[in-house]
Amino acid sequence: MNVLILYFSATGNTAKIAKVINEKFKEEGFKVTMSDITPLGDRQRKINFEPYQGVVFGAPTHARRAPRVLRDWLRTLDGKGKKCSMFFTYGGFGVHPAHYSTREILKEQNFIVVSSADFLGSHTFNLGGWRALEDRPSELDFEVAKDYVELTCKRFTGEDDRILGELEKTEYTEEQLNFAETLRFKKVTQLPTRYGEECIMCLDCENFCPTGAMDAESGEADKEKCIACLGCVYICPEKVLKINDMSKSWSQKLDKEKVTEESIKEQKSKIYF
């Protein structure tokens, strides 16, 4: 049986989980193709789902949904009635309604969604001074990922013929969520910038940027295109690309969400069936 894993990962968390999922599917006797769809060019290739019995989509959570560019890309796919599963990584501050909203898109694109899961991961804003889940995902999360694959295998093969059950909805419309996504970006993060530091012009940031927003020459990202995924800051080998200092907003965020650094760490990765 053939399985295709497609994942978007700007700072490596979703990629780490995808790797564990890949190995576990293989252990269960599946033939697996894994593809990183983070770079823009890799989402421009046409994908033929015909050879696969199951497809797995992995994504980070950006403002409580899959990143905008990924949602846009999902809307271009033709699922041909294939079974699929989803998984998300998130930085400890809430993952809903990512499951619900992504499933709605996948259903519209003619996929049958059979399962989902979410995994804790270091928050991308740690690169700018936050301190959320610095050591996640860890073995704890990888064990949940393996259990998720075992259950998903049964749904892909039809041994368990059920599909994904009810998911937590949201009272907000897509328009309201879109607004929150851009507002949050404008308030908390600024554009990744080189602040005039010397650069070896390796162009890694430009090549990796999932939206084509980064310009290595000027060392700045395009305001309209950047989704603040921080992939460029993460990947820069010289560490000359930086995000603004968000240390102050870290304690504000904890207060606003009524959580502590300790209580965030107590959360567990979850499977949805």
Ligand SMILES: Cc1cc2nc3c(=O)[nH]c(=O)nc-3n(C[C@H](O)[C@H](O)[C@H](O)COP(=O)(O)O)c2cc1C
């Ligand atoms: C723009 C942006 C928005 C985010 N929004 C959320 C959020 O709403 N809730 C949350 O828990 N984590 C949030 N995160 C953290 C990421 O979901 C988390 O770090 C994720 O594991 C990153 O995955 P990656 O390393 O595969 O890119 C956000 C990160 C970014 C960059």
